[in-house]
Amino acid sequence: MSSTIAAPVSLDEKLAAAKRASIALATATTDRKDTALRAIADGVLAASAEIIAANELDLANGRENGLSSGLLDRLSLTPARLQGLADAVLQIVGLADPVGQAVRGSALPNGVHITQVRVPFGVVGAIYEARPNVTIDIAALAIKSGNAAVLRGGSAAIETNRVLVGVIQQALASTGLPADAVQTIDEFGRDGAAQLMKARGLVDVLIPRGSADLIRTVVTESTVPVIETGAGVVHVVLDESAREDWAVDIVRNAKVQRPSVCNAVETLLVHRSAADRLLPPVLAALTEAGVTIHADERSLPYAADASTTSVPATDEDWATEHMSLDIAVKVVDDLDEAIEHIRRYSTQHTESIITNDLANAERFLAEVDSAVVMVNASTRFTDGGEFGFGAEVGISTQKLHARGPMGLPELTSTKWIVRGSGQIRG
Amino acid sequence: MSSTIAAPVSLDEKLAAAKRASIALATATTDRKDTALRAIADGVLAASAEIIAANELDLANGRENGLSSGLLDRLSLTPARLQGLADAVLQIVGLADPVGQAVRGSALPNGVHITQVRVPFGVVGAIYEARPNVTIDIAALAIKSGNAAVLRGGSAAIETNRVLVGVIQQALASTGLPADAVQTIDEFGRDGAAQLMKARGLVDVLIPRGSADLIRTVVTESTVPVIETGAGVVHVVLDESAREDWAVDIVRNAKVQRPSVCNAVETLLVHRSAADRLLPPVLAALTEAGVTIHADERSLPYAADASTTSVPATDEDWATEHMSLDIAVKVVDDLDEAIEHIRRYSTQHTESIITNDLANAERFLAEVDSAVVMVNASTRFTDGGEFGFGAEVGISTQKLHARGPMGLPELTSTKWIVRGSGQIRG
Incomplete structure (x- = not known):
């Protein structure tokens, strides 16, 4: 566990800090973001003893609370799994940065130039259960796509996630990016998840990962726009x-x-x-x-x-x-x-x-x-890797914004850049 | 007012009928959809006396209920405005049909071909106030993009909208498309709007048009995904x-x-x-x-x-x-x-x-x-027309799916078409 002791911070303060941090992330260069990702991969391996100790606390609590063997397996981190996580982060380093990509553009008859470019969403929220690998995964995808991330990883993995987020924050800070760009709100329990779903304006998009029940709850209760990665019948x-x-x-x-x-x-x-x-x-x-x-x-x-x-x-x-x-x-x-x-x-x-x-x-x-x-x-x-997207952001089963396997571009929005020379509308 | 007397139909039945109709719309050819749009333009002009009579009822009710002069003006239809509406529909005929457009595609190393193509959302819902022009506008945009439309146009324009939807339905039927593809739910009042916002699974996307208050209500209460066309400070x-x-x-x-x-x-x-x-x-x-x-x-x-x-x-x-x-x-x-x-x-x-x-x-x-x-x-x-999109679908102020001026493609989703020859995953 992290040895720094921070003053208690409210959920609203955390979300506001994430929003502030997202401004720096949005304009960070690809080089800087990739440096942070490499530092995360290194950090996960360097802190493996600490991570596994925290994970053993979660596993012990899980056994005490009667977690199914399937959930316990998903919760469990081993040296081999940590190596896999670090490798996955390095794979994201190798992907093209979607931020700044021009989607389309044209010169209007009056000489005004318009270009639609990819920009980060801002703050991506994630709600998931007993999957500490998702903590690293979503954080790395968010950083590469220039987004801040607010993570609610569930009580079953609370100790593991706390250490993992500490590793990520140290890596961010070591490369000059704001540590607040990745945060956990696990300490606020179920209330925190409920607040996250209502944080329209502070959180730009919410991605639920887990059981059909969890996804249904997020989809129906959230006022923040959701990308649904649903079940497959x-x-x-x-x-x-x-x-x-x-x-x-x-x-x-x-x-x-x-x-x-x-x-x-x-x-x-x-x-x-x-x-x-x-x-x-x-x-x-x-x-x-x-x-x-x-x-x-x-x-x-x-x-x-x-x-x-x-x-x-x-x-x-x-x-x-x-x-x-x-x-x-x-x-x-x-x-x-x-x-x-x-x-x-x-x-x-x-x-x-x-x-x-x-x-x-x-x-x-x-x-x-x-x-x-x-x-x-x-x-x-039907898989991002098989489709050649490189990253496993999930498979959207909704029709808005993204449908089917999602790559890094699906973690971005766009904005229109308009360059004129004094033109007005007639 | 329409002279046909229909058996009362519940809101759920109407939504289910719209969903069924959307299947025919989704695979209708551009030619057939354009024929329906021309029939709508003709129908609006042919029924102008009937439309204006209904509009006068709404205006009289509006004056009685103390509607502001601004709202009364927006509500009012004149022969010139009807001509403008018909012209706008014919302009949509001239736009490229987004359905079936290939967005991207590739051949995978194993010989499987993947193509992402534009498909209609299915059923588009619209919630708006005292703007009968939106009835024609949204219906025409929905038809061209292969979507069914369920319209809640508000009590202030109920008589006008009823006649307009009748005109649209006759035009659809006359070209062999299902009349149910465009429906009003005004007769269900505020309850209808509330139900529409919760009709996830039957309605694929909801577009609010009107005051900041109306948009805020839809955004926070809807479980159906919303495209927010918000205010501009x-x-x-x-x-x-x-x-x-x-x-x-x-x-x-x-x-x-x-x-x-x-x-x-x-x-x-x-x-x-x-x-x-x-x-x-x-x-x-x-x-x-x-x-x-x-x-x-x-x-x-x-x-x-x-x-x-x-x-x-x-x-x-x-x-x-x-x-x-x-x-x-x-x-x-x-x-x-x-x-x-x-x-x-x-x-x-x-x-x-x-x-x-x-x-x-x-x-x-x-x-x-x-x-x-x-x-x-x-x-x-900042305008779809100025940007060269041809149509005025609205200006999205959200980050998911569409941002800024929207054209017809923004009224579509996509799906992936995968063509193989027996390939399996190794």
């Missing part, structure tokens, strides 16, 4: 003309490669004319990988024939993000029924159709209204 | 090196050309070393144009010398959008004080500096965080 459709090898490979990859993430498939919709041909090999491949099939009435016989571990699908299954080796399977009459099902149950994250029918492919791409719509590819490709 | 700074002719021309233009709009200047900040040289001619020009000067202590003597109509400025003046021939004037010690004043009082709409000092110009452009920041140009240029 992701669909794969096997059309009548789907190639068998692609169907097997893509469904298996989309479900099995990393079942706990939002771009993993949750529901498989199979054209009834393709069921005889495709369901046996697809279900066999899933079974071999240990997947439990939640089968609707029409797919249940195939599941039984393939000796799968299967249960009858319930209505709830269609709306569930399992995040585990479970998949819901439904036989549909046609593409209309598939699209209608998706419209009803999808969280509008990612959907993919496996087909060789051009008209159906184009119809699927046009009519399915999700952040990412695919033909003949694994839903696991 | 706009500043012009006269730097030490400002050219006198530009100072006079730009300040006069920015204040006088159209004082009732959001890009008109409200506060003039004058470098103390420029006050002797610039304030006399600038104040004389403003006085000649009938402007009342709200002068701070240091500018008051200049105002008296120039025989202006002047009053001492109060603290309130700095935060006021007068929307009239009033301007607040303050002498500042230096650029720091000017920027600090702007940071404190600006609504982050538009600020302009008149200067011949390159370093000061660049500093102003970099450090002032407003939607539009200018050097040596009139603040009146």
